[in-house]
Amino acid sequence: MTEVKAQNLTKTYRVGEVEVHALRGVDLKIDAGEFVAIVGPSGSGKSTLFHILGGLTPPTSGTVLIDGRDLIKMSEGDRTQLRKTTVGFVFQKYNLLPTLTGADNIEIARDIAGKKGHEPDPQFEEILKLLGIASRLKHKPRALSGGEQQRIAIARALVNHPALLLADEPTGNLDTENSTAVLSILQGLNKRLGQTILMITHDPEAAAFADRTITMRDGRVV
Amino acid sequence: MIHRLVFENLKHRPVRTLLSVVAIGVEVTLILTLVGVSHGVLNDMAARSKGTGADILIRPPDSAGFTFSLTMPEKVVDVVRTQPHVAMATGTFVKYVDSFNSITGIHLDEFNAMSGGLKVKRGRMFESPDEIVVDDVYAQQHHLKPGSTTDLAHLWKVSGIVEEGKLSRTFGDIGALQQLFEARGLVSTIYIKLDNPANIAAVKDELQKLLPNYKVDSIEDFVSLFSVNSVPYIEAFTRVVIGIAVLIGFLVVCLSMYTAVLERTREIGILKALGASPGYIVGILLRETVLLALAGTVVGILMTYGTRMLMATFAPSMPQEIVPDWYATVAGIALAGSIVGALYPGLRAARQDAIEALAYD
Numbered sequence: 001m002t003e004v005k006a007q008n009l010t011k012t013y014r015v016g017e018v019e020v021h022a023l024r025g026v027d028l029k030i031d032a033g034e035f036v037a038i039v040g041p042s043g044s045g046k047s048t049l050f051h052i053l054g055g056l057t058p059p060t061s062g063t064v065l066i067d068g069r070d071l072i073k074m075s076e077g078d079r080t081q082l083r084k085t086t087v088g089f090v091f092q093k094y095n096l097l098p099t100l101t102g103a104d105n106i107e108i109a110r111d112i113a114g115k116k117g118h119e120p121d122p123q124f125e126e127i128l129k130l131l132g133i134a135s136r137l138k139h140k141p142r143a144l145s146g147g148e149q150q151r152i153a154i155a156r157a158l159v160n161h162p163a164l165l166l167a168d169e170p171t172g173n174l175d176t177e178n179s180t181a182v183l184s185i186l187q188g189l190n191k192r193l194g195q196t197i198l199m200i201t202h203d204p205e206a207a208a209f210a211d212r213t214i215t216m217r218d219g220r221v222v
Numbered sequence: 223m224i225h226r227l228v229f230e231n232l233k234h235r236p237v238r239t240l241l242s243v244v245a246i247g248v249e250v251t252l253i254l255t256l257v258g259v260s261h262g263v264l265n266d267m268a269a270r271s272k273g274t275g276a277d278i279l280i281r282p283p284d285s286a287g288f289t290f291s292l293t294m295p296e297k298v299v300d301v302v303r304t305q306p307h308v309a310m311a312t313g314t315f316v317k318y319v320d321s322f323n324s325i326t327g328i329h330l331d332e333f334n335a336m337s338g339g340l341k342v343k344r345g346r347m348f349e350s351p352d353e354i355v356v357d358d359v360y361a362q363q364h365h366l367k368p369g370s371t372t373d374l375a376h377l378w379k380v381s382g383i384v385e386e387g388k389l390s391r392t393f394g395d396i397g398a399l400q401q402l403f404e405a406r407g408l409v410s411t412i413y414i415k416l417d418n419p420a421n422i423a424a425v426k427d428e429l430q431k432l433l434p435n436y437k438v439d440s441i442e443d444f445v446s447l448f449s450v451n452s453v454p455y456i457e458a459f460t461r462v463v464i465g466i467a468v469l470i471g472f473l474v475v476c477l478s479m480y481t482a483v484l485e486r487t488r489e490i491g492i493l494k495a496l497g498a499s500p501g502y503i504v505g506i507l508l509r510e511t512v513l514l515a516l517a518g519t520v521v522g523i524l525m526t527y528g529t530r531m532l533m534a535t536f537a538p539s540m541p542q543e544i545v546p547d548w549y550a551t552v553a554g555i556a557l558a559g560s561i562v563g564a565l566y567p568g569l570r571a572a573r574q575d576a577i578e579a580l581a582y583d
Contacts, residue, residue, distance in 0.1 A: 056495065056576045077499070084497025095492045095580065099230035104223065111223035112498045156496075 004030040009062035022048040024219035035190040037207035040216035055079035067163040088157030092172035094149040102152040103137040147178030167199040183209040245474035249467040250522020262541035268445035273388040275337040276413035283435035293408035313409030326390035327399030345382030351398035353381040360391040468559040475563030491579025500572030511564040
């Protein structure tokens with residue numbers, strides 16, 4: 001089953017008087033349960049693709065389907081709903097809320113998705129075990145290492161069971177040991193739980209953890 | 223969960239939170255102090271009017287509100303004394319110096335007989351035309367003692383300090399005042415004591431028939447005039463102060479929330495990436511605002527006890543009452559001003575672009 005499908009996807013920004021063609025007709029297909037890495041140099045359009053697939057910005061033209069839903073027809077409210085239920089984000093800078101504990105950072109994602117109370121969620125319990133962060137959940141981000149913060153960010157991204165996990169340079173701020181640990185976790189989530197993952201990276205070693213690598217250059221898949 | 227985020231956000235910047243709460247507290251105190259002083263002064267005036275011991279009072283034609291600025295012939299007192307059920311009657315002459323100060327001329331023996339007597343606490347009663355007595359509140363506020371002099375449209379010598387609670391704060395001999403202020407044979411008010419309070423309504427009606435153009439009131443009717451609603455300038459002044467107070471609350475919260483939104487740009491981006499709707503984000507800021515307003519209201523109410531102490535020390539003639547029946551109103555005012563103040567920062571946060579917000583350092 002296809003999880004993500006993009007055809008002739010374009011995105012044009014206007015910066016002052018200048019039009020910037022960030023995506024120039026991207027064709028892309030990711031099946032459910034795949035772990036795909038997108039690599040490419042700066043300015044290749046990786047981040048723009050990440051933002052469009054995550055519903056953070058609308059595409060200019062083309063077709064893009066995620067979990068059967070067409071993003072081109074989505075309103076701002078629809079994209080908010082998509083972020084709430086269908087995609088989960090992992091960022092390079094972790095992006096945890098600094099005032100909340102690790103557990104509360106995960107809980108706020110559930111709250112935003114409208115899930116109240118604590119119904120048993122065996123699959124998420126499995127994810128927490130895989131992440132190995134149970135003893136660190138009561139700490140605030142400032143008391144956690146980069147690797148621990150990123151693992152909590154992964155837990156937060158998966159708590160609502162999104163169809164697609166989007167990871168933007170998830171090891172960009174980590175040392176080699178923590179990078180390997182985080183990438184192994186992503187691989188484990190994909191293999192053991194069938195989580196579809198799209199990871200953006202400029203690091204070939206990180207990309208090697210994925211099943212497949214897509215290369216972008218000048219706004220196109222090459 | 224959202225409540226924990228709100229609480230943690232407020233805890234994260236304790237100084238900003240504290241300053242916002244105190245500023246809203248000042249807004250609340252400003253209103254409660256003004257209202258408390260208005261009520262306190264009016265109730266004090268009412269209590270002192272009752273302290274005369276009179277059942278009925280008569281004021282000159284065209285008298286308005288509860289002032290005694292007009293005069294009438296003193297011969298009217300003699301006419302009143304001849305009426306059935308009138309046990310005693312006495313005239314007083316009031317000379318206003320300004321809006322807050324006046325001196326009251328009395329027939330000492332008659333006034334003492336009606337009121338139960340002015341109790342001299344220090345010094346002695348006035349004896350010569352240039353002497354007056356003042357009550358202990360007036361003496362405290364103006365730092366007077368027996369032998370001091372005070373300027374009340376004339377340089378008076380204070381012969382004694384009397385206990386407060388009977389009509390005025392300053393008393394002199396009525397004859398001396400009438401002569402000094404060229405009002406011979408004139409009085410401002412006639413106080414009447416009846417043989418039986420049960421006759422008040424009947425006697426009042428009879429006196430009104432006898433003196434159709436004069437203001438004849440039972441003392442109870444007269445003191446009912448001592449309310450905020452019957453003094454137009456107090457109502458208007460209260461509205462102006464409430465307006466200023468709301469403006470303070472609005473500006474403080476607007477500034478506080480605006481800086482909070484700027485500081486939390488990245489966090490707002492994170493929330494948006496997690497799927498938080500504009501309403502969810504505005505909801506966080508509004509909850510923070512409501513908490514600040516409620517905490518500010520509590521602090522403001524507590525500060526009112528402080529302002530009452532200050533008023534009692536530095537302006538004892540303007541007693542401040544604690545006014546619990548205004549707490550809900552003032553909380554509503556603080557909430558309204560704060561919520562309006564949070565709207566612009568809230569809308570700014572809700573409209574923030576998620577990608578730009580996430581890139582913010």
